[in-house]
Amino acid sequence: MNGYWASFLVLLTAQCLLPSSGHAFFSPETYVSTFDLPYLVSDFLIVLFLAGTEVWLRFNYKYAHNLVLVSGLVISYLGFYVLFPFVNGAEIILILPVLLALVHFSRAVLYISGLSSIVFLGLTYLSAHSYNPRIDWLGFGIAVIYIVLGVLVGRAILERSQELRSSMESLVKSEQKLIVEKAISDKLLKMDALTGLYNHKTFHEYLENLILHCDTNGVPLHLALLDIDNFKKVNDTYGHWVGDVVLKDVAGCITELLSPNNFAARYGGEEFAVIFTDTSARQAAEEAEQIRKAIEDLPLTHSRAHPVTVSIGLCSYRPGSGKETLFRNTDDALYQAKxxxxxxxxLYEPADQ
Known part of the structure; x- marks a missing residue:
């Protein structure tokens, strides 16, 4: 809109500087001024339309793009009406609607703008012919050619922009696909395929970060190691496929009872690890007991004649003792449970207590 207002000021300046009388629009004996009533009315209409557009844009953004396009048409057509009798080559201003149509990235708008410019130009020349039968129709032909060329160039620009847009969309989709594939790949690298719990490597990475956090801020941390009792006997008696079912069932119990602040992983074979954070040792022991009881109450399926049970060793981390000490103490507690x-x-009890 600022550009439109600037264009109107340029038009007013041109009106002030242009001499009276015309070139081919009027007969030689006709005296005409740029400030005659029809041209003043045109100026008024331009101001009125631009002001109305400004008010509309400030209070209602609906149809904003269409209104801005129409404003450009009004300025170009009325500006041409004012300048045509006085300025040779004023027809060039009618290419402005064609250029404005490119903002909409629409061929239909481009064609309509070009056609309306040609129609308006033709009506203007016909009106001029009533004043002066010797009107220069060569200028009309040249102007039409320029408008048509502008439409063709605009169409080429739109086609190219559509190609670029398609290329960008394809690139964005490819990037999104890569991001999704990377996320899936990262998840697969972190998860145990059979149980859906985190794997051994991810567990150690997470534990090391938590221990560092605990050493720095004193956040409570407890480690539990769970081992399925007599798991070798299950495999030998019922087969490894039943053993896989048992592992999945145990992992499901752990996941279901795990609070959001805790972390579980398949540590290896029939052994699982659970990290309890932001809780006391007594509360961690109670949660571990809930897990043990839920696993013991698993329904007997897949030809299993005996319930699945787990032994659990639990140890609280003492700041500064290190990961190796925590694992050794937790493993001692598990061995004692077995x-x-x-x-x-x-629950591991330090010797100094």
Whole structure:
């Protein structure tokens, strides 16, 4: 809109500077001024339309693009009406609607703008013919050719922009596909394919970060190791496919009872690991007991004659002791649970307590 207002100021300046009388529009004996009533009315209409457009854009953005396009048409047509009797080559201003149509990236708008410019130009020349039968129709022909060329160039620009747009969309889709594939690949690298829990590598990475956080900020951290009791016997008796079902069932119990702040992984074989954070040792032991009880209550399926049970060793991390010490103590607690009858939770108790 600022450009439109600037164009109107240029038009007014031209009106002030242009001499009276005309070139081919009027007969030689006709006296005409750029400030005669028809041209003043044209100026008024331009101001009125631009002001109305400004008000519309400030209070209602509906149809904003269409209104801006129409404003350009009004300026170009009325501006041509004012300049045509006084300026040779004023027809060039009628290419402006064609250029404005490119903003809409629409061939239909481009063709309509070009056609309307030619029609308006033809009506203007016919009107001039009533004043002066010797009107220069060569200028009309040249102007039409320029408008048609402008439409053709505009169509080529739109076709090229559409090609670029298609290329960009294809590129964006390819990038999105790569991002999704990378996310899936990253997830597969972090997850255990059988149980859906995190794998051994991801577990250690997460634990190391948590230990660093615990050493720095003193956040509570507890590690539990779960081992399925007599799992070798299940494989030997019922086959490895049943053993896989047992692993999935156990993983499902752990996942279902795990709170959002905790982390579970398949540590290896029939062994699982759970990290409890932001909780006390007693609360961690209670949650571990809930997991143990849920696994014990799993329904007997797939020809299993005995319930699945797990032994759990649990140890609280002491800031500064390191990951190796935490694992050794947790493993000792697990070994004690196995040795003392299995299917139980044993909390590691430091010797100095």
């Amino acid at each position: 040795r003392s009858g299995k299917n139980k939770v044993v």
